């Protein structure tokens with residue numbers, strides 16, 4: 001037995017189940033319920049019935065491994081096959097498109113980057129590749145490019161908060177392998193001009209990746225409801241690949257996402273094979289190895305439970321909330337919504353007012369919110385139930401803004417960390 005005064009040692013004996021559960025409840029005392037109405041961060045709640053169906057499906061497969069889908073769990077293969085077919089239909093992908101279910105947006109994106117990198121190496125001889133991303137592209141493009149030895153050319157912010165297409169064209173160079181657009185990016189909720197970026201990609205024979213991790217299962221339904229959403233899927237000719245997260249607005253439990261490639265011929269640069277292993281030949285299209293089957297089971301269940309009309313209902317409620325929030329915020333002097341939000345979230349900044357002090361005030365009143373920078377802003381991410389509390393939030397916001405204007409509520413020092421994430 002090791003004795004160490006400072007660190008916890010491995011338990012010598014087990015505890016009773018009830019003790020453990022009590023301890024966990026105590027540990028969770030300060031946690032938020034992810035579906036709380038006051039939680040305006042990335043909660044992705046599809047309502048109580050959706051959450052229950054997803055949970056039941058998840059629990060059914062809680063001990064199953066996706067990797068064993070051909071042998072032990074053929075049901076999981078069915079879920080993957082069905083969901084891939086549904087997504088190809090939703091994203092207007094060609095018949096010969098290929099798709100891979102992954103553990104999350106990051107895995108979908110790293111696979112797209114790796115596939116583009118290896119194709120460019122083989123077909124164009126590019127050995128020092130780089131990608132060009134808008135300023136608002138999710139930071140995983142930087143992280144994963146770092147892992148893969150790919151350089152990143154990141155645009156500066158643009159006046160309408162969308163990708164700066166002219167800047168992207170000016171940045172194209174002989175080592176470029178990919179252009180990226182997001183629909184929408186995390187900080188802003190403003191969809192990038194995907195068709196223009198894809199047009200550039202075609203003109204310069206480049207890979208175009210659409211990061212639809214957030215909007216993939218919200219924007220198609222928003223369009224069908226008549227909302228103004230620009231083209232963003234495989235209907236746009238130059239789009240090569242798309243990432244979309246089931247564990248966001250697809251309402252499956254984490255972690256589950258999909259990477260769709262326009263042409264199955266690209267898969268040869270995605271997969272990895274090793275044939276010198278004493279357990280047999282190894283082949284995988286994923287970076288992850290063992291994966292819980294719960295996430296894909298919950299996604300399959302939710303897609304079938306909601307169907308197109310159910311997704312219309314939850315999406316309509318998100319949009320109703322977004323419009324109510326935005327209208328109320330725009331009516332408050334000194335606050336400004338950034339760009340024209342088209343997704344489930346949006347950000348607002350302040351003129352002549354410290355927005356971080358406003359954020360502080362809102363958090364003190366019990367709201368969970370995100371903070372953005374460049375410019376400093378408050379970011380609200382809505383689910384289908386949030387329209388119910390728009391008036392309460394706006395009343396609190398007005399009160400906090402008044403307090404900041406009057407000087408009774410001040411920003412904390414720069415050394416303090418604002419916001420939660």
Ligand SMILES: Cc1ncc(COP(=O)(O)O)c(C=O)c1O
Nearest residue numbers: 104105106138185186211213214
């Ligand atoms: C726009 C966007 N892309 C990619 C990702 C990465 O997804 P994940 O956290 O599932 O890896 C996120 C995560 O929030 C995102 O918002």
